[in-house]
Structures are given as structure tokens and as C-alpha cells.
Amino acid sequence: MPRNFKSRSPLGPILESRIEPATTPKNPHTAQTQTPRRPRHDHPKRGAPSTGGNYQFQKFGGKRRPDRPRRDAHPPAHQPSRGPLKTTNIPPLAPGAIRIVPLGGVEEIGKNMTAIEIGDDIIVVDAGMQFANEDTPGIDYIIPNTTYLEERKGKIRAMVVTHGHLDHIGGIPLVMDRIGNPPIYSRNLTILLMKKRQSEFPHLKPLDAHIVEKDSVITAGNMRIKFFGVTHTVPDSMGIIVETPYGMIVTPGDYKLEQSNGLVSEREEKEYKVFDNQEVLLLMTDSTNIENPGWSTPEKEVHKGLETIIRSVKGRLVVAAFASHIERLMKIIEVAEVLNKKVVLEGRSIKTNIEVAIQADLIHPKKGTIISMEEAEAVPKDRVIILSTGAQGEEFSALMRASNKTHKAFRLETGDTIVLSASIVPGNEMSVQRLKDNLARHGVKIIHYRTSEVYVHSTGHGNVEEIKWLHRKTHPKFFIPIHGHHYMLQLHKELAHDMGMPNENIIVPDNGSIIEIRERGTKITMLKEKAPSSPMMVDGFSIGDEQDVVIRDRQMLAQDGMFVIVATIDQATGKLKKSPDIISRGFVYLKESQDLLHQSRMIIKKTVEEGAAGQNPINFDYLKNALAENLSKFLIQKTAKRPLVIPVLVGV
Ligand SMILES: [Zn+2]
Numbered sequence: 001m002p003r004n005f006k007s008r009s010p011l012g013p014i015l016e017s018r019i020e021p022a023t024t025p026k027n028p029h030t031a032q033t034q035t036p037r038r039p040r041h042d043h044p045k046r047g048a049p050s051t052g053g054n055y056q057f058q059k060f061g062g063k064r065r066p067d068r069p070r071r072d073a074h075p076p077a078h079q080p081s082r083g084p085l086k087t088t089n090i091p092p093l094a095p096g097a098i099r100i101v102p103l104g105g106v107e108e109i110g111k112n113m114t115a116i117e118i119g120d121d122i123i124v125v126d127a128g129m130q131f132a133n134e135d136t137p138g139i140d141y142i143i144p145n146t147t148y149l150e151e152r153k154g155k156i157r158a159m160v161v162t163h164g165h166l167d168h169i170g171g172i173p174l175v176m177d178r179i180g181n182p183p184i185y186s187r188n189l190t191i192l193l194m195k196k197r198q199s200e201f202p203h204l205k206p207l208d209a210h211i212v213e214k215d216s217v218i219t220a221g222n223m224r225i226k227f228f229g230v231t232h233t234v235p236d237s238m239g240i241i242v243e244t245p246y247g248m249i250v251t252p253g254d255y256k257l258e259q260s261n262g263l264v265s266e267r268e269e270k271e272y273k274v275f276d277n278q279e280v281l282l283l284m285t286d287s288t289n290i291e292n293p294g295w296s297t298p299e300k301e302v303h304k305g306l307e308t309i310i311r312s313v314k315g316r317l318v319v320a321a322f323a324s325h326i327e328r329l330m331k332i333i334e335v336a337e338v339l340n341k342k343v344v345l346e347g348r349s350i351k352t353n354i355e356v357a358i359q360a361d362l363i364h365p366k367k368g369t370i371i372s373m374e375e376a377e378a379v380p381k382d383r384v385i386i387l388s389t390g391a392q393g394e395e396f397s398a399l400m401r402a403s404n405k406t407h408k409a410f411r412l413e414t415g416d417t418i419v420l421s422a423s424i425v426p427g428n429e430m431s432v433q434r435l436k437d438n439l440a441r442h443g444v445k446i447i448h449y450r451t452s453e454v455y456v457h458s459t460g461h462g463n464v465e466e467i468k469w470l471h472r473k474t475h476p477k478f479f480i481p482i483h484g485h486h487y488m489l490q491l492h493k494e495l496a497h498d499m500g501m502p503n504e505n506i507i508v509p510d511n512g513s514i515i516e517i518r519e520r521g522t523k524i525t526m527l528k529e530k531a532p533s534s535p536m537m538v539d540g541f542s543i544g545d546e547q548d549v550v551i552r553d554r555q556m557l558a559q560d561g562m563f564v565i566v567a568t569i570d571q572a573t574g575k576l577k578k579s580p581d582i583i584s585r586g587f588v589y590l591k592e593s594q595d596l597l598h599q600s601r602m603i604i605k606k607t608v609e610e611g612a613a614g615q616n617p618i619n620f621d622y623l624k625n626a627l628a629e630n631l632s633k634f635l636i637q638k639t640a641k642r643p644l645v646i647p648v649l650v651g652v
Helices: 013-018 028-034 188-198 267-277 297-311 326-338 350-358 398-403 427-442 464-474 487-496 550-559 594-612 619-640
Strands: 096-106 113-118 120-127 142-143 156-160 185-188 207-211 216-220 223-229 240-246 247-251 282-284 317-321 344-346 383-387 417-421 445-449 476-482 513-518 522-528 537-540 540-546 560-571 581-585 642-652
Touching: 096 282, 096 476, 113 240, 120 223, 156 216, 156 223, 185 188, 185 550, 188 207, 188 350, 223 267, 247 476, 267 464, 282 464, 297 317, 297 326, 297 417, 317 326, 326 344, 326 350, 326 383, 344 350, 344 398, 383 398, 398 427, 417 427, 427 445, 464 476, 464 487, 550 642, 560 594, 560 619, 581 594, 594 619, 619 642
Parallel strands: 120 156, 156 185, 185 207, 247 282, 282 476, 317 383, 317 417, 344 383, 417 445, 560 642
Antiparallel strands: 096 113, 096 513, 113 120, 142 537, 216 223, 223 240, 240 247, 513 522, 537 540, 560 581
8 A cells, every 4th residue: 555645744734724835946846846746666667566565675784664554565666757868978899899887896895896898788796775875865776887788788688696595686676677687597596586586576577587507608799708606695606707819808707615614625726726727807706705814614613503502502593694505504404304403594584595495495494493483482492592683783684683672583592592693894893883782681592603612603704815826727818806995996906906917907987987908808908988876775665866956855854854934926016925933843843942943034024025025926936045055054053953844835
């Protein structure tokens, strides 16, 4: 059901009944109140709103008010006409040259997407998403800017996807239509995860998905593409090789190495054998852990650690993990089954991912191993393992709700042991602290990576020694560091340089940088022109790269609230019909600010009546701007706050 917009309007009933759009306002703030009010579901381009409201939004680790409608089930509307082409300043690709355009993932961790263009063909590697943060209040998530691709969609031959994490596949449902729905290639589990996500957008075309194996070869236009298997936290992760006349372009996606004390496993060596005696023209690779020295902890050590805990713990065990660590989730279920324990899955993303892993034939839990929370009531406590989301203290995750007693079925008890099988993602420190505090109030035992005697977590990305190993194995001529904040990419550049690569062979890109390999594969250069790169914000139904005004307003509202004035003007005399109405939210407590209100009304009256004097007809735009300016100035002086001032003028 579309929500009832009138009852939730922050402006109250006055605006609903009294606004008459008088003129076309130029001020973006006044513009909002003058737009005929239309519920967001009723988008002009799409006709009647969909009513498919049963779909749940899969938001791993995000914060969403539970009472907000699940908007992803509805058609995301496109922005109004995108206007003239935006990339006409970019020169066409010269014959024989190769162009690389990182569209996302190189000034951040997340929303990875890279285009590779050779001749008349483009392939796109990954299309990820990123969750909103404090800089983008109210935004659902962010995807890469695809303008460059949209304007060249006739050249796009394939989308090739490295693995099934949201920072690599999350943008796909929103991006595919924009870039002409090219065929998608990936391995089985990744395809299943993408299809699952696509099914949450029922109005979209199904994906033209093709399963490849790591020894497959595909052709996309004139490009030949090969793959190799990589170790990550999700099965079926793969690296991509594009063959060119001058050597291979290689990108492994997210990877770490299977190794023990720096001795890389034979299985792993075999995967990378493909680069022996081969020219690698260009390597583009992950910089996530460039600041972590040494080798990463092998995942099998974490499996051992968790097994030790599962075997030894008395009472009920809760393991909170990332839903994206599918291998770890699978292992816990496997160990539980061996020890004749039952597993309860809590949290939608964990349930979904296990369901997909079963569908992909990666695990085969016996009937009765995975049970519901209600069924677990009848099982002795020390035979129950709860696999839960929420290790980052996400506000509405299963574990957080259990910890603050708002979860209906999942209740914590003294005697429970809780393993936080995750490190703290930077930025989540406070929410994890809150989680631990909440948990501690239940008298439970908490084991986390800093206090545990055994490994309970390791990263999915290779540390510096693994990064070096990859550089040695692939021995590229040119190098573009990707996946990381700018500083990380710089560090990665320094690493490649220290390993012997000339600086002129390395390009540190920004999102939208256009990099070309020219002169028969002998020179790499970055164009001065850039592809549009402002991030596309997905906000309810709208997707767009020009939401700065909206975001700025939200930031102002969050800081100092809003101050709405509604004034009725007699058009014949230019005088106010009555004392103006003032409505505010999040600014000051009006009941205790009578003097401020009184003075504000005087300023409104003075501004309107002096401004309108001698005008016929009255220039409403002029009056609104004058009101916003005078009131803002006055309120700052009186309160040292800057609320969003919204003047509404009604002419009668
Ligand atoms: Zn990943």
C-alpha cells in the first residue's frame, strides 16, 4: 500500500489545502512547496503504481527504518529526459588503442565497475553498489555513474562479473536497462545471487545470464575473454583475462591466497599458471588491504577456530557473521551437522545466501539440521547454534534487535555465548560498541576477534605479501590500482614501483578517468577529459546524479530543522490578509519562543508589504527570495541556527 502522504506531511494540513502555485519559483527551497503534491509512487512516466509491496529489501548492513515502505519492489523511475549527450567532449577511441574507464570503486571501497573498450567493443566488469552514509542522508544506496556507457550502449558486448558480493553485483538491476541489457557472464553461484537480487525488481527484464566456468573462453565482439579461479569469501569467485594483440588485460576481482605461513597452496599456484610465459599488458587489482602487512589469516584457520568454539561451548551459541562470507556460513552448518547440532538462521541476507548456496549444490544440509527459532525451543540449549546477521551492530539486524529486546522470536539468555565473527568495518565502531554494551546487559559471554584465543575472523582480501605475490605472478607491463580510497591506490602504486615498475607505467585513476594504452601497447596515458562520475543516488523511485540540492536540504534539515512561513496576500492591495502562519520542525520549541515568532511575523509583514508596494501584478518570486533572506538573517542572529526557511505565499 502506498503510504499516506498527507498524514505524514511535515507541513501539516495547512499546505495541503491552501497552497496555490502562484508563479514558477527559482529558489529550490520554495520550489519544493510549490510543486503540485503527488505521492512518490505515482510517477508520471510509469502510470499507475505497482502494488507489489511484499518484497523485502535486502539491505546488508544498512540502516533502514522498519516502517519505511519496501520501495525496491516498485519500478525505479528514471529521471526526466537526460538532455543532450554529456560525453561529446571525449575524443573517439583511436584504432589500435585500448581504453579503460574505471566508473566506480577507485575513490572508495564499493560500487566497483570498470569498462574495457577495444575497437568497436566494450565490456563492463562488475556493477556494484555502495550503501549511503552520513554524507547522503535518506539515500537508499549509490551506484556508479553509467553515462559514458549509456551513450555508447551500441558497443557494449558483455557484462562480466567476478563474484557475487553486492559491491560487485548490487548495481546490476539498476544498471542493465540503462546500458542496453547486454548478456552477463559469470560462474554459477554468482549468477544465482544476481538472479535472486533481480527477482526483487519484478518489473525488470530477466537477466540474459550465461554461466561460465573458469576454463571457459567467450567472445564478446572481437574480444576474447578467459577466466581463472580466485580464493575469496564467496565460492565461484573468478578473475578475468581479456586478450589483446599486445598481451593480456588481467583483473582478479577480490582475492586472497590460500597459503600457510606464506607458502601458497598448489591449487592456488595452478590457477595462476595461466600467466607463466604470457605477456600481461595490464594488471588492474584490488587495493583494499594495501595497508595490512604480511599475509592474511587463511580462512581455514577461522574454520578451525570456530569449530573449537562450537565443540567446547556450553549452552546456546550465537555466531554473528557477514552474510557475504558464504564459505564460513557453509562451514558452520557443516560442523554443526557433524556434531549433531541444529542451526537457526536469523537475518534475511543470511537466509537468502544459504538458500542460494543450497540451490547451487554447494552444501547439502540434512533435513532437520536447519530449524526455526520456534523449533529450537524444544532442543537442548547446547545443541543449538544461531547463525545471525548483525556483527557490525546494524540497527535493524537480528542480533541488534535481540540485544535490545525488540526481536519477537530471538531472545538472549544468560548462558548464551556470542561470537562476533567479523572485524569492525571502519565507521561502525560506535554501533559495534553499542551492540556489545547491549549484549553485556544480558549476561552473555562475548567472543570477538580481539579477545578470542582462536581465530574467529579473517579478511577476504589479500594483505601486502599476497598483493606482491600477484604482481610477481602476473608480471604486468602496465598497472592500474583499483578498489580503494585514493590514498590506498597511491600506496599500491608505490608498491608496484618498489617492485621495479617504472612510474610512467602506472596510472592512479579517479572514478571516470579515461586511460588509454596506445602506440601498439607501448604507452599508457590518462586523458584530460573525464567520463561523468558523480555517483547515481538511488532514492526511492528516482535514480540520478543531480540530487545535490536534495541532499543539501536534508543535511540542513538534520542540522537545524525547518522554518515554514505561510502568508496570504491580498493581490489588490499588497497587504497581508492576516497574521502569517509559522510551522517549524527540529528548530526551536515554538511554545517557548513566542517572542521569536512575534518578531518573525513583524519581519514577514514588513518584507511583504514593503516589497509588494507599487507592484502590479505582485512579483511572488521576488517576495519569496526576500522573505527567505530576511528571515534567515534574523534567525541566525537570534538563535545561531540556520534552519531551512521555506516561504509559501498565497495570493487571494
Ligand atoms: Zn568481494
